[in-house]
Amino acid sequence: MMKLKKMGYTVICALLVASTMAGCTSAAKSTTADTTTAVGTTAQEQTTTAATTAAATTTASKEPVTLTILANQDWVTKPYMKAIWQLYEDKTGNKLDIQAVPIDSGETIMKTKFATGEISDIFMHFGGSGLAAYQPEKNFVDFSGAAWVADVQDYVLPQTKFNDKVYGLPFWEASISGVIYNTEIFDNLGLKMPTTQAEFMTACETIKNAGITPMYLACKDTWPLLYQYGVDNMFLDSAVLGKLNSNTLKYADIPAFKTMIQWYKDMADKGYFGDKFATNTYDGAPAALGEGKAAMMLSWDSYASSDLDTKYPGISSKFSIMPAFVGAVDGGSYEGPNVCLTFVNKNSKNVEAAKEYVAFMADPANYNQAFKDFGTTPVFKGETTNKTTSLYDSAAAVIAEKTVASTAWPSVIGFTQVEGAKYIQECMLGISSVDECIAAMDNDRIQIAKAQQTPGF
Amino acid sequence: MHLKKIYPTYFMIIPLIVFTIFFLIPSTIGYLYAFTDWNPYVEKIKFVGVENFVEIFQNKSLTTAFVNTVVIAVVKTVFVTVIGVGIALLLNRGFRTNKMLRTVYFMPAIFSALIVGLIFSGLFDTQNGVINQVLGAIGVKDAQIEWLGSRWPALTVVNAAEIWRSAGYGVVITLAALQSIPADYLEAAKMDGANGWQRFRHIILPMIMPAVNVNILFSLIYGLKMFDLILILTGGGPGHETESFGTLILSEMSRDRYSQSVSINLIFSIMLVIVAILFQKYSKKWEAKE
Numbered sequence: 001m002m003k004l005k006k007m008g009y010t011v012i013c014a015l016l017v018a019s020t021m022a023g024c025t026s027a028a029k030s031t032t033a034d035t036t037t038a039v040g041t042t043a044q045e046q047t048t049t050a051a052t053t054a055a056a057t058t059t060a061s062k063e064p065v066t067l068t069i070l071a072n073q074d075w076v077t078k079p080y081m082k083a084i085w086q087l088y089e090d091k092t093g094n095k096l097d098i099q100a101v102p103i104d105s106g107e108t109i110m111k112t113k114f115a116t117g118e119i120s121d122i123f124m125h126f127g128g129s130g131l132a133a134y135q136p137e138k139n140f141v142d143f144s145g146a147a148w149v150a151d152v153q154d155y156v157l158p159q160t161k162f163n164d165k166v167y168g169l170p171f172w173e174a175s176i177s178g179v180i181y182n183t184e185i186f187d188n189l190g191l192k193m194p195t196t197q198a199e200f201m202t203a204c205e206t207i208k209n210a211g212i213t214p215m216y217l218a219c220k221d222t223w224p225l226l227y228q229y230g231v232d233n234m235f236l237d238s239a240v241l242g243k244l245n246s247n248t249l250k251y252a253d254i255p256a257f258k259t260m261i262q263w264y265k266d267m268a269d270k271g272y273f274g275d276k277f278a279t280n281t282y283d284g285a286p287a288a289l290g291e292g293k294a295a296m297m298l299s300w301d302s303y304a305s306s307d308l309d310t311k312y313p314g315i316s317s318k319f320s321i322m323p324a325f326v327g328a329v330d331g332g333s334y335e336g337p338n339v340c341l342t343f344v345n346k347n348s349k350n351v352e353a354a355k356e357y358v359a360f361m362a363d364p365a366n367y368n369q370a371f372k373d374f375g376t377t378p379v380f381k382g383e384t385t386n387k388t389t390s391l392y393d394s395a396a397a398v399i400a401e402k403t404v405a406s407t408a409w410p411s412v413i414g415f416t417q418v419e420g421a422k423y424i425q426e427c428m429l430g431i432s433s434v435d436e437c438i439a440a441m442d443n444d445r446i447q448i449a450k451a452q453q454t455p456g457f
Numbered sequence: 458m459h460l461k462k463i464y465p466t467y468f469m470i471i472p473l474i475v476f477t478i479f480f481l482i483p484s485t486i487g488y489l490y491a492f493t494d495w496n497p498y499v500e501k502i503k504f505v506g507v508e509n510f511v512e513i514f515q516n517k518s519l520t521t522a523f524v525n526t527v528v529i530a531v532v533k534t535v536f537v538t539v540i541g542v543g544i545a546l547l548l549n550r551g552f553r554t555n556k557m558l559r560t561v562y563f564m565p566a567i568f569s570a571l572i573v574g575l576i577f578s579g580l581f582d583t584q585n586g587v588i589n590q591v592l593g594a595i596g597v598k599d600a601q602i603e604w605l606g607s608r609w610p611a612l613t614v615v616n617a618a619e620i621w622r623s624a625g626y627g628v629v630i631t632l633a634a635l636q637s638i639p640a641d642y643l644e645a646a647k648m649d650g651a652n653g654w655q656r657f658r659h660i661i662l663p664m665i666m667p668a669v670n671v672n673i674l675f676s677l678i679y680g681l682k683m684f685d686l687i688l689i690l691t692g693g694g695p696g697h698e699t700e701s702f703g704t705l706i707l708s709e710m711s712r713d714r715y716s717q718s719v720s721i722n723l724i725f726s727i728m729l730v731i732v733a734i735l736f737q738k739y740s741k742k743w744e745a746k747e
Binding site: 104107108111112114132133138219220222275276278416419422423425429431444447448451452453 | 496
């Protein structure tokens with residue numbers, strides 16, 4: 001009897017230990033949450049019937065492989081991404097496991113995964129200096145010698161590089177960013193597209209007096225402040241950019257930077273973002289614009305078709321796009337394309353299959369199918385099936401004249417879209433002054449540059 | 458043979474080993490990163506002494522987070538304790554629906570922070586929230602209050618959500634203590650002419666103080682660790698106005714300042730331990746002596 005009891009106690013102990021250890025997870029599909037990080041979500045792309053063989057330039061792996069892709073939740077819903085993934089699975093028989101992380105905390109989750117070595121086979125991210133945190137040389141395949149590099153548009157190619165090497169395939173829309181505006185509201189109020197900062201502010205006042213919010217700003221979500229549209233203009237001169245990136249110049253030394261922050265403050269104080277803009281969310285933008293409650297928004301040309309038309313079919317025909325008048329340049333400017341890149345984890349056990357996946361995406365036969373009738377300027381030279389958006393067409397001449405390359409994101413070391421915008425939020429709400437805001441943004445940028453061991457910092 | 462005495466010790470060995478390997482050692486090693494320059498850009502981590510702590514104490518956000526965290530913890534503790542005792546006293550009276558009411562009061566405790574956050578986001582939404590609509594309906598001028606758009610209103614909403622979520626625990630713990638009070642004590646006091654308040658003050662409260670102390674301690678600790686509701690309701694914003702220690706730790710990580718994030722975590726952990734020790738030391742004075 002005593003022996004039985006002993007055995008029973010031993011079994012119970014073993015079960016307790018086993019249940020304790022069951023809480024531990026290894027890498028791969030699930031995203032583990034601890035108390036200080038947000039939880040990512042995993043969506044499984046199911047294999048459809050894999051009947052056909054791969055395209056001519058792509059050789060399929062002999063046995064079906066499941067490739068994991070880590071990406072921001074907003075990116076995985078893009079129609080051309082869904083199209084290429086479906087095409088890939090149909091033609092190769094491989095599966096894709098899409099691991100989508102929340103938009104607002106995506107960067108933190110992705111960096112945490114990289115820091116813990118939990119790197120997916122394929123990774124999606126925008127290029128430029130922000131890529132440094134992911135240590136491209138250590139983690140990503142160098143595609144500098146790939147055949148598809150010659151097929152990438154010249155205005156896109158710089159974004160694919162890090163330290164002069166091509167790491168990412170720019171399979172993305174090439175949208176033009178500025179201020180999208182409701183032409184119907186403008187016409188009803190007798191307004192024309194502004195050509196100067198003063199005209200823009202006058203237009204805002206007129207729209208406000210008509211009981212419409214001049215510009216919808218999704219302040220609560222922070223990233224839609226999109227202050228990079230102003231910053232782009234300040235560093236077009238590579239000498240100035242060089243000084244900033246070597247710590248011989250600061251944001252505080254640049255008059256246009258102060259004017260830009262002041263613009264956000266003035267717009268807030270004058271009620272041009274609406275009375276209650278602090279709690280506006282990005283999800284609320286389609287309703288605000290679609291129902292005519294707001295006339296403008298900082299955005300990009302494809303937003304109208306990808307986001308507005310889905311909720312208010314046909315409404316994109318009422319919209320056009322003007323330069324972003326954010327105080328940096330009197331005549332305003334458009335921002336050229338920012339493209340999200342697809343990287344391959346060079347230390348992955350599926351690296352060859354992942355490289356084939358990238359080659360598949362870069363095949364003109366495949367990307368033309370994915371981008372068919374999608375409103376975007378082309379990223380690839382062989383891209384012929386896309387169409388430009390109605391917003392782009394309505395302002396093509398101005399776009400050609402006033403577009404500047406995206407500089408802030410790819411080239412300013414220490415630039416942060418979200419963290420920097422938090423200080424602008426505080427300034428807009430009167431919590432800090434313009435100078436305090438700029439000092440805080442400078443401090444953050446310098447801290448990141450120091451962490452990257454950038455010379456001069 | 459003292460088998461009955463040594464079996465509890467045997468049972469403790471394995472959990473202790475597991476606890477040491479999977480919690481104590483990783484935590485200790487984790488805290489060592491606070492004294493390094495750990496970030497995503499460096500291959501070889503260097504020891505930097507207390508440099509991170511010096512930098513952190515110069516950060517304005519740390520003061521904001523500290524104040525917010527303490528306010529949330531104190532307000533939550535007071536309300537959860539008072540509400541817990543109040544509702545428990547009511548439920549302790551034998552009336553028909555008290556068992557159903559116990560379930561109702563405890564239900565918010567089973568909701569995840571995400572659900573609670575979304576509920577309160579909806580309730581306190583500026584344009585379409587129920588609270589603002591009710592205020593408008595009863596004639597409050599400018600009833601479109603931006604509850605989540607500035608510091609103190611947002612912290613009020615966070616506290617309201619947290620109190621609603623946690624009050625059930627307070628009720629259940631206090632109720633269990635109330636039900637363990639021998640009825641004879643109360644009857645004897647009644648016969649001696651003690652009124653309701655006197656019975657509560659001199660008999661009930663001292664006897665339930667151990668449970669109330671447990672409530673206070675848990676509320677304090679969980680209040681100080683407030684993270685999830687703030688993340689869902691405000692994200693620590695606008696700006697950094699509603700940051701707590703938990704969200705500040707995440708914010709530092711988001712800025713690639715991993716070692717600074719761990720430093721804040723270490724400071725916070727020490728603070729929690731001090732609070733717990735001090736509370737344990739002084740709370741015993743409030744309990745009834747046998």
